[in-house]
Amino acid sequence: FLILNGSQLIFYAAKSKELHGRATPLFVRAIAAEGAGPVHSGVLHSIFMHFPGFRVAAPVTPLEYKAVWDDFMAHDDPMIVSEHRASYLNTEELPDISAQNARITIYAVSVTRFEAVKAAKMLADEGIACNVVHLLWLKPFDLDERLLAPLRSSGRGLVVDAGHEIAGASQAIAYSLSNATGKPVRALGLADRTKCLCDPLKNAFPDALSIAAAARDILARKAGCDE
Incomplete structure (x- = not known):
């Protein structure tokens, strides 16, 4: 039902401070789920990343949910909180994984963060070391050293998102990371x-x-280019 309210959110709430000098601080919980059917299960944060005025986050841990609420209380912008029901059962925090001699860095958004950790373990068992960087904030998206240093070191990147890949968060973030470092970064989504x-x-x-x-394919392409 998020899109049904999209007109009021996009054309008033997100614009009111800039156009009218009056902020519209709304805390919007956009909840996705697997198995909820093809209509009401979508991950739609990419849509709201496109429009000026929104803050967009995708928390999956207890402290992240608190951090997002605290950020909302500290600002007067409308906040889109992209939630996934799979995160409600999670009680653990998800620290970044920094691997020695990493060959690729995986950046993960929303529920794919749990899968990225599993993938990193699978790849490690094959002798492929990789970093995992967890992305909470989608907008504003700060290209700080926590994000850039692992990519510079590993030389290759992969951004994974639970939303659609075309014109989505994964492609936008992959472009930003690649543009900032000069390193190739691929997107992976629906x-x-x-x-x-x-x-x-x-x-x-x-x-x-x-x-x-996807990580193996990226590394195989790199090996082919090096030959």
């Missing part, structure tokens, strides 16, 4: 089809297997 868990329309967010496969 295919350009309806999001659904049911056959024959099945189109779920990237899991550990698909993330690991």
Whole structure:
């Protein structure tokens, strides 16, 4: 139902401070879920990243949810909180993974963060060391050293998101990271089809297997270029 309210959010709440000098601080919880059907299960944070005036976050840990609320209380902008029901069962924090001699850095958004950690372990068992950087804030998106240093070191990057890949958060972030470092960064998100868990329309967010496969493909392409 988020899109049904999109007109008021995009054309008034996000613009009111700039156009009228009056802020519209709204805390909008946009909740996605797997298995909720092809209509009400979508991850839609990319849409609101596009429009000026919004702050956009995708928390998955207890302290991150608190940090997002504290940030909302400290500002007067409308906040889009991209939640995933899978995060409600999580009680642990997710620290970044910094691997020695990492060959690739995985940046993960929303529920794919759990899968990125699993993928990193799978790749490590194969002798492929990789960094994992967890992304909470999607807008504003600060290109600080926590994000840039691992990519400069590993030389290759992969941004994974639970939303659609085309014109989505994964592509936008991949571009920003690559532009800031000069390193190649690939995006991985939902295919350009309806999001659904049911056959024959099945189109779920990237899991550990698909993330690991994408990382291997990136490294294989690098090896081919080096030959």
